Amino acid sequence: MAVEETLVLVKPDGVARGLTGEILRRIEAKGYSLVDIKLLEPSRELLAAHYEEHFGKPFYEPLVEFMESGPVVAIRIAGNRVIEGFRALAGTTDPTTAAPGTIRGDLGRDWGLKVQQNLVHGSDSPESAARELALWF
Ligand code: DAT
Ligand code: MG
Numbered sequence: 493m494a495v496e497e498t499l500v501l502v503k504p505d506g507v508a509r510g511l512t513g514e515i516l517r518r519i520e521a522k523g524y525s526l527v528d529i530k531l532l533e534p535s536r537e538l539l540a541a542h543y544e545e546h547f548g549k550p551f552y553e554p555l556v557e558f559m560e561s562g563p564v565v566a567i568r569i570a571g572n573r574v575i576e577g578f579r580a581l582a583g584t585t586d587p588t589t590a591a592p593g594t595i596r597g598d599l600g601r602d603w604g605l606k607v608q609q610n611l612v613h614g615s616d617s618p619e620s621a622a623r624e625l626a627l628w629f
Contacts, residue, residue, distance in 0.1 A: 497527060497568055498575045499624040501613035504562035507531075511599055512565050515612060518581055518595060524571040528629055531563050541627050551608065558608040566628045575621050578614040585610060 500519065502512050520526070534542075539556045546552045571577065583590030587600025587610050596610050615621035 495525075495570045495572065496574045496618070496621075497570045497625060498578055498615045498621045499613070499628055500567040500569055500578055501628075502565040502567070503609070503611055503613060504558065504564060505601070505609040506599075506611040507563050507565055511611065514599065515595060516567070519567070519569055519578070522571075522577065522581060524569045524574055524577070526567065527570050528568040529565065530629075531565050533563050534559060536560065538627060542624060555608045568625060568629055575615055575618060579616065582612050582614050587611070 500515075502515055506512060506515060516526070536556065539559050540547070543552065543556060543559075546555065569578065581595060583594025583596035583600070585596075587596040590597035590600060590610075592598060595612055600610050615624050
């Protein structure tokens with residue numbers, strides 16, 4: 493089987509706080525390979541496609557507006573079981589309860605009013621990874 497790949501995004505809060513290097517350090521320390529990387533300001537169209545599963549949910553609009561608020565770093569990484577493995581490195585969605593030792597648990601801000609500010613995105617399945625990598629790269 494070919495080595496698995498996944499999409500990681502450093503969200504605008506992570507880029508603005510200067511945490512891109514720290515997030516890359518954790519990915520590389522885990523042994524995953526960087527395949528491609530770029531900084532971009534995603535369009536509304538790209539974000540609508542990326543977050544289509546959440547369309548219509550109460551947090552959809554604030555989420556997309558937040559993702560449009562500044563540059564994002566998109567990263568293609570590869571490794572054995574990297575989809576599941578990066579989700580474990582990232583921690584659960586809410587930084588308040590994400591486990592210590594994870595990116596969100598160690599570095600994420602309390603949700604407060606800005607529930608979307610959890611630093612990173614990672615694809616959640618092989619289907620999502622293929623779909624999202626095709627959108628961003
Ligand atoms: P994850 O990023 O852990 O895969 P998700 O795909 O369920 O989480 O949601 C996408 C993003 O939307 C998430 O990173 C933060 C935001 N979000 C999710 N659930 C939310 C909620 N209940 N209230 C506000 N924002 C939420
Ligand atoms: Mg998700």
